[in-house]
Amino acid sequence: MTDRRPNDPSRRNERGRERNRSGSRKFSTAAPSERTRRADPARLVAFEVLRAVSADDAYANLVLPGSIRKHRLGRQDAGFATELAYGALRGQGTYDAILGQCVDRPLDQLDPAVLDALRIGVHQLMAMRVPPHAALDQTVGLARAVIGAGPSSLINAVLRKVSRRPLAEWLDELVGGMEEPVRVSSLKFSHPEWIVRALRQSLVAHGRNVSEIDNLLQADNAAPEVNLVALPGIGTLDEVLQAGGRPGDLVEDSVVFAAGDVGRLESVRSGKVRVQDAGSQLVARALAAVELDSGGGKGESWLDLCAGPGGKAALLGAVAAQGGHVLVANEPAEHRAALVRQALDAVPSHVWTVRVDDGRTVGAAYPDGFDRILVDAPCTGLGALRRRPESRWRRKPADLVDLAPLQRGLLSEALDTVRPGGVVAYVTCSPHPAETTAVVQDCLRGRKDFSLLDAGAALDAVSITGALNAGHESTAQLWPHVHGTDAMFLALIRRSRH
Structure with a gap:
């Protein structure tokens, strides 16, 4: 027979319900x-x-x-x-x-x-x-x-x-006694351990101190502000500023919007003002502004090799329109190509063309080549974890290996396709050396007709501050905890004329 305690009236409240035996808990009000x-x-x-x-x-x-x-x-x-x-x-x-x-x-x-x-x-x-x-x-x-x-x-x-x-007390309990710094940072800042290791390696590879890792992880966890850009010669920031935005402090024609739905603004709905991270704006403008060995001038032909969903293509198209140039935006997936067309809709239609095909075949379609080529390569997105909160839990170390052949194939195609005197910008939204410097080094190996330009200086030239301190050994790397941008990587590669 089950043992039962005597029915103790002192344990019941005024409604006849039994009180908690420990006396430490209270009923809901x-x-x-x-x-x-x-x-x-x-x-x-x-x-x-x-x-x-x-x-x-x-x-x-x-x-x-x-x-x-x-x-x-x-x-x-x-x-x-x-x-x-x-x-x-x-x-x-x-x-x-x-x-x-x-x-x-x-x-x-x-x-x-x-x-x-x-x-x-x-x-x-x-x-x-x-x-x-x-x-x-x-x-x-x-x-x-x-x-x-x-x-x-x-x-x-x-x-x-x-x-x-x-x-704070939960974290003290969770990490108490742990000596492995990667595990501690992983728990404290909610990143998978492999990503913590990858970002530590990335800091060192781009000339920064590994001690910055906690600041970087903390920046990944901060709610990012919305960055917008007015397409040059097409849009203005008046409406966004009146709605509470403030001028961006990194790049011209930009604004920062702290709160609210920017999609309700007419200038944004029309595509004349676009949501775009300041780092993306900087790398696109750096390619558009860098001096060509051929001297440049009107009538240049530009290519966005991996254009979807179209943010950088729209900015490049607007700048191209101002200079009398034309842009081809290449995107292999039709549904993403539709997004590219939508993004470019505010740009005069005679300026741009959308090509739907594998970027690694573009040279055969355009044998005369291009003066400026943007290779915004598919990558793990480790530099945009603050904007894509679920990404850190989906990505796997194997993704670095799986993406490598595509990244190298696209950059090699761009190098084959750029005209003598022209420039290729290799860009990723990842700081990992396997997706950045290693790709550039592999594709340039044995190619004497190409040289790296000073990407850090190119970013400084198009920034408001003029002193981003993003360059390291000719390439450049932006950081959330340093620049307040996504961790965009930029290499500028010029083809010699001889």
């Missing part, structure tokens, strides 16, 4: 029937984003705007949803380590929807100015509404355990 049973719209948007990323391999930046519109969030709620979704994705590694201390089973045995709800709850508790009771109540209410009553009880219990310590 609301009766169960009065507790939140609906999903707060902003938190629901964040949950939908995490679910799409987890279940469908979706990109957060593509899912989020549609979900915000579907739930008709105002500006403040949209900002909250954005921070909650992106923050939960960026902090996933740290938050999962904390949850691992509070859940009685391996996290991969949880329902994925429950795990996503928990991550949303942990981010509110650890990194947002949300009162703990509100974070718990609203997250449990979200779970009740979209997952079910049973899981909501688990979520409530786990988040209560999480809430008993601030983030």
Whole structure:
């Protein structure tokens, strides 16, 4: 027979419910029937984003705007949803380590929807100015509404355990006794260990000190501001500045927008003003401005070899139009080529052509070659982790190996196709030496008719400050923690005329 304790009236409250035996917990101020049973719209948007990323391999930046519109969030709620979704994705590694201390089973045995709800709850508790009771109540209410009553009880219990310590104390417990600096940085700054190692190696390869790694990782976790560019000769920044933007301090015709939906602005909807990271603006302008050995002049022919989705092509097209030049934008995938056409729509149509084909065959299609070629090569995107919060958890070390033949093939094709006296810009949104300096060195080996230009000086020449300190051994590398840009790499390669 099961042993039962005597019925002790002193353990019951005025409604006849038994009090907690330990005496350390308190009842909610609301009766169960009065507790939140609906999903707060902003938190629901964040949950939908995490679910799409987890279940469908979706990109957060593509899912989020549609979900915000579907739930008709105002500006403040949209900002909250954005921070909650992106923050939960960026902090996933740290938050999962904390949850691992509070859940009685391996996290991969949880329902994925429950795990996503928990991550949303942990981010509110650890990194947002949300009162703990509100974070718990609203997250449990979200779970009740979209997952079910049973899981909501688990979520409530786990988040209560999480809430008993601030983030600093959790981190002290997680890294206590660890001596391996890569593991410590991985846990503290929520990056996979292989990426921490890769970024440490990248800092050294580009002439910086490995001690900067924590600052770099921390910059990856900061919510990035929106950078915009007015297409030269086509757009103006007046509307964006009136809406609260401030002039960019790195590159001309740029503006920084801290909060709000820039897509509602007419200048942005028309394509005359475009969202584009300042680092991308700088590398495109550097190629357009660098002096050709042939002297240049009107009538140059330019090529964007890997043009999709079209941001750099639009900026290059606008600059080309001002100088009397023409641009070919090459993109192998038709759906991305459609995006390139859309991006170029604001540029006079006689200036540009979109080619849909493998970039490694462009030389046969254009035997006369080009004066300036941009090779914005497909890469791991390790330099844009702050803007693509889910990317750090999707990328694998094998991606570096898989992309290498394509990167070398595209750059080699560009070198074969550029005219004597012309310049090729090799660009990646990754600082990893396997995708940057190693590719350039391999493709230039044995080619005596090519030489590296001073890419750092070229960036300085088109920057407002004129002193970016981004150059190292002729190539240039921008950094989030130094320049406030994505980690764009640039090599400028000139073909001799003889």
